Amino acid sequence: MQQALQHMRVIDLTQVLAGPYCTMVLGDLGADVIKVEKYPNGDDSRIMGPYFEEESYSFMMANRNKRGIRLNIKEEAGREILYDLVRSADVFIENYRPGVTKKLGIDYETLRELNPGLIYCSISGYGQTGPYSHKGGYDIMAQGLSGLMSMTGEKNGRPVKNGIAIHDIAAGVTAIYSIMAAYIHKMTTGEGQHIDLSLVDSGLAWTVWESAAYFGAGEVSRANGSAHRVTAPYQGFSTKNGNILVGAGNQKLWEKFCKEVIEKEELIDDPRFLTNSERTANLPELETIIESVLVQQDSQYWLEKLDAAGVPSSPIYQYDEALNDPHIRSRDMVIEYEHPLAGMIQSLGFPAKFSQTPGQIKRPAPLLGQHTREVLQELQYSEETIRQLEENKVI
Amino acid sequence: MQQALQHMRVIDLTQVLAGPYCTMVLGDLGADVIKVEKYPNGDDSRIMGPYFEEESYSFMMANRNKRGIRLNIKEEAGREILYDLVRSADVFIENYRPGVTKKLGIDYETLRELNPGLIYCSISGYGQTGPYSHKGGYDIMAQGLSGLMSMTGEKNGRPVKNGIAIHDIAAGVTAIYSIMAAYIHKMTTGEGQHIDLSLVDSGLAWTVWESAAYFGAGEVSRANGSAHRVTAPYQGFSTKNGNILVGAGNQKLWEKFCKEVIEKEELIDDPRFLTNSERTANLPELETIIESVLVQQDSQYWLEKLDAAGVPSSPIYQYDEALNDPHIRSRDMVIEYEHPLAGMIQSLGFPAKFSQTPGQIKRPAPLLGQHTREVLQELQYSEETIRQLEENKVI
Numbered sequence: 091m092q093q094a095l096q097h098m099r100v101i102d103l104t105q106v107l108a109g110p111y112c113t114m115v116l117g118d119l120g121a122d123v124i125k126v127e128k129y130p131n132g133d134d135s136r137i138m139g140p141y142f143e144e145e146s147y148s149f150m151m152a153n154r155n156k157r158g159i160r161l162n163i164k165e166e167a168g169r170e171i172l173y174d175l176v177r178s179a180d181v182f183i184e185n186y187r188p189g190v191t192k193k194l195g196i197d198y199e200t201l202r203e204l205n206p207g208l209i210y211c212s213i214s215g216y217g218q219t220g221p222y223s224h225k226g227g228y229d230i231m232a233q234g235l236s237g238l239m240s241m242t243g244e245k246n247g248r249p250v251k252n253g254i255a256i257h258d259i260a261a262g263v264t265a266i267y268s269i270m271a272a273y274i275h276k277m278t279t280g281e282g283q284h285i286d287l288s289l290v291d292s293g294l295a296w297t298v299w300e301s302a303a304y305f306g307a308g309e310v311s312r313a314n315g316s317a318h319r320v321t322a323p324y325q326g327f328s329t330k331n332g333n334i335l336v337g338a339g340n341q342k343l344w345e346k347f348c349k350e351v352i353e354k355e356e357l358i359d360d361p362r363f364l365t366n367s368e369r370t371a372n373l374p375e376l377e378t379i380i381e382s383v384l385v386q387q388d389s390q391y392w393l394e395k396l397d398a399a400g401v402p403s404s405p406i407y408q409y410d411e412a413l414n415d416p417h418i419r420s421r422d423m424v425i426e427y428e429h430p431l432a433g434m435i436q437s438l439g440f441p442a443k444f445s446q447t448p449g450q451i452k453r454p455a456p457l458l459g460q461h462t463r464e465v466l467q468e469l470q471y472s473e474e475t476i477r478q479l480e481e482n483k484v485i
Numbered sequence: 486m487q488q489a490l491q492h493m494r495v496i497d498l499t500q501v502l503a504g505p506y507c508t509m510v511l512g513d514l515g516a517d518v519i520k521v522e523k524y525p526n527g528d529d530s531r532i533m534g535p536y537f538e539e540e541s542y543s544f545m546m547a548n549r550n551k552r553g554i555r556l557n558i559k560e561e562a563g564r565e566i567l568y569d570l571v572r573s574a575d576v577f578i579e580n581y582r583p584g585v586t587k588k589l590g591i592d593y594e595t596l597r598e599l600n601p602g603l604i605y606c607s608i609s610g611y612g613q614t615g616p617y618s619h620k621g622g623y624d625i626m627a628q629g630l631s632g633l634m635s636m637t638g639e640k641n642g643r644p645v646k647n648g649i650a651i652h653d654i655a656a657g658v659t660a661i662y663s664i665m666a667a668y669i670h671k672m673t674t675g676e677g678q679h680i681d682l683s684l685v686d687s688g689l690a691w692t693v694w695e696s697a698a699y700f701g702a703g704e705v706s707r708a709n710g711s712a713h714r715v716t717a718p719y720q721g722f723s724t725k726n727g728n729i730l731v732g733a734g735n736q737k738l739w740e741k742f743c744k745e746v747i748e749k750e751e752l753i754d755d756p757r758f759l760t761n762s763e764r765t766a767n768l769p770e771l772e773t774i775i776e777s778v779l780v781q782q783d784s785q786y787w788l789e790k791l792d793a794a795g796v797p798s799s800p801i802y803q804y805d806e807a808l809n810d811p812h813i814r815s816r817d818m819v820i821e822y823e824h825p826l827a828g829m830i831q832s833l834g835f836p837a838k839f840s841q842t843p844g845q846i847k848r849p850a851p852l853l854g855q856h857t858r859e860v861l862q863e864l865q866y867s868e869e870t871i872r873q874l875e876e877n878k879v880i
Contacts, residue, residue, distance in 0.1 A: 094666035140702035147701025237804035241648025253636025271489035283841035306542025307535035409632035446678035
């Protein structure tokens with residue numbers, strides 16, 4: 091089966107989540123990804139739990155479909171190996187703090203001399219330029235700086251973070267499409283380029299509605315629990331055994347909800363709830379009334395009633411319920427494959443379903459240094475040279 | 486200046502956020518995006534506030550760099566125009582509920598007959614297959630189903646939604662890179678294909694660490710306020726005038742934090758806080774002690790002290806503070822351009838900084854039907870035909 095990126099070769103010097111998520115997706119789509127891990131201990135996520143047969147499950151989840159080599163690029167000989175890899179590649183991706191690649195002799199200006207067609211992608215917390223560029227930036231700092239945390243949480247409550255490392259992921263997926271765009275340009279012109287992206291910018295670019303409210307009306311979006319900022323009732327409610335989402339997003343659905351779901355037709359003519367703007371204005375009372383009914387039955391009872399009435403709804407799943415939901419399983423979002431140490435392991439599937447060039451799992455995450463010898467042999471290094479490099483603690 | 490996608494032509498039948506975000510980014514990178522809006526009123530987001538000179542700011546924020554035509558595809562003549570557009574295109578993208586495109590005669594099987602190289606991308610709430618595929622799915626429903634909401638909020642509190650429409654964005658960015666991957670395949674083989682993606686799958690695929698915890702150890706990730714699940718102190722704290730983030734992520738940083746920031750050296754030897762695991766286990770007491778100190782001074786005071794001590798930190802900005810931060814401004818994340826009705830408007834910038842093929846704003850969001858005549862003329866429709874189509878309420 092053909093894959094979309096089967097001709098793309100990627101040299102990956104990133105670690106932890108943002109960069110590895112990017113190169114995992116490139117690998118899922120067929121790219122030959124060579125993950126270069128630092129000497130001696132490799133990717134920092136190798137010491138993140140949980141452990142399974144002495145392998146980090148976190149590392150395994152973010153590094154499938156990559157070959158792995160261990161390389162000491164602080165040694166001259168190690169840097170020369172990296173240069174050889176760069177000469178053979180389309181894409182180079184790194185997530186050092188700005189300035190470090192220059193010290194290491196692997197900055198864009200240096201590497202493009204070796205390979206003018208190189209696509210060089212830099213991921214950092216704050217970007218290569220600007221007053222904070224020198225700072226170390228982590229996902230949670232980006233969530234604070236972008237305003238995302240202040241928009242998330244209970245109304246007037248403390249800011250809470252998003253359940254996942256969303257700015258790390260934002261930088262990772264922005265890197266995926268940016269590298270592909272640069273690759274399309276390279277396919278037509280042969281020209282490479284440098285891409286500078288940050289955790290902060292990548293997540294901030296997603297605040298589309300919030301920017302409209304601010305630029306258009308000076309409104310600052312703030313945390314509002316599970317509730318929609320301008321539509322009600324459109325939020326989560328407690329039931330007897332959990333929480334569900336109800337999306338009575340217009341007048342017709344609101345009236346159906348009152349008549350056919352909670353059976354409180356009198357609410358329709360209640361002056362506090364006549365229109366959406368009144369329901370939004372009097373949301374606390376509305377929540378109390380609705381919840382007083384919903385807590386009398388289990389979630390399943392209400393979800394069936396909501397479905398029957400044609401009012402959009404959903405369970406609010408715990409994460410294990412999500413992964414075991416029959417629909418999510420039917421979409422192949424939970425897959426299994428063999429890992430040399432961990433045996434048969436479970437993993438998340440590939441989200442986009444391609445009819446001709448599907449995402450595929452061709453190899454599990456590499457053991458530390460698993461492919462060092464194989465890759466050096468491809469670069470025509472002799473057995474003797476490889477042995478010396480090992481002795482000299484370069485690989 | 487060249488752009489990466491300058492040879493890509495996109496016919497966009499999507500509306501509101503997921504699809505429009507995707508085609509906006511394709512347009513920012515140079516694609517010729519023709520937005521086809523439904524007759525008579527166009528994209529539903531045109532009636533979302535805030536309004537500015539009678540134009541929806543929400544619509545303007547998600548639809549720059551597109552030409553817009555209005556078309557009644559329920560009419561035979563309108564469908565024929567769409568077919569002509571499809572013959573001229575590389576990419577077709579739609580977000581109808583599964584099954585509707587078949588009824589409208591614009592499903593993949595039909596359109597590939599007209600253009601075998603067509604990349605046809607379908608975005609829906611739950612995907613084209615599986616038991617829930619027939620349901621209408623919105624961002625908040627996907628946040629509930631994926632488990633994301635249950636991981637977000639105060640510990641043991643009610644689930645809250647992410648501050649932004651994160652599953653809409655997830656589907657949009659997954660569509661961006663999937664379309665580019667399919668385009669790379671088309672450039673080498675001429676072959677088109679169908680891409681099926683959903684709001685639920687796209688966001689679920691981002692729960693990398695959470696899947697590792699579950700698949701590797703059966704741990705279900707749950708909401709934990711602003712705190713990191715396995716590192717402490719690594720979270721938000723209240724100050725005298727707001728909230729800040731402190732990331733004392735290892736023993737060395739913890740000790741610096743005690744000595745140089747809050748000046749409570751005795752905490753280092755306190756048996757409750759000796760190691761990270763003890764600090765995590767006794768987090769409530771730790772939070773109380775730290776916050777009792779931090780509330781005595783303003784955020785700025787603590788951020789400077791944290792910086793001086795080299796302990797990672799960040800403000801927790803309100804959204805307006807984020808957009809006005811000098812670093813974010815220096816990264817061109819807030820830009821201005823002219824709109825025919827709204828005048829000079831502000832918008833979010835393009836997150837990835839390309840050295841050779843930068844994202845560019847070449848045109849503001851289209852007025853409803855603004856480019857109908859221009860596009861039909863490109864397709865060689867005569868003045869007389871165009872006039873008739875207008876009379877017959879097809880355009």
